[in-house]
Amino acid sequence: MTQPTINNSWHMKKEINVAHIITTVALVVSGLWVLSDMDKRIAVNAQSISHVQAQRVEDQKRIEKRLDSIDKKLDELLKSK
Helix, strand or coil: CCCCCCCCCCCCCCCCCHHHHHHHHHHHHHHHHHHHHHHHHHHHHHHHHHHHHHHHHHHHHHHHHHHHHHHHHHHHHHHHC
16 A cells, blocks of 8 residues: 655645635725825814914914013013112
């Protein structure tokens, strides 16, 4: 009796399963969906940043006016003494 030979080499098939195609399409679609959602979030963040920068400029002007007022009052107090 002869022993059956065991073939330990790699074997590649030249066929493509439907499951692989469906999985690949699902990955591509979900990747595009995530990228489009990310683009929307980036646009919202950019708008928010510009709004915060405008508020900061207004706050700085208001603070400068208050500091000028305080400075004038201190000058008046020092002159009166």
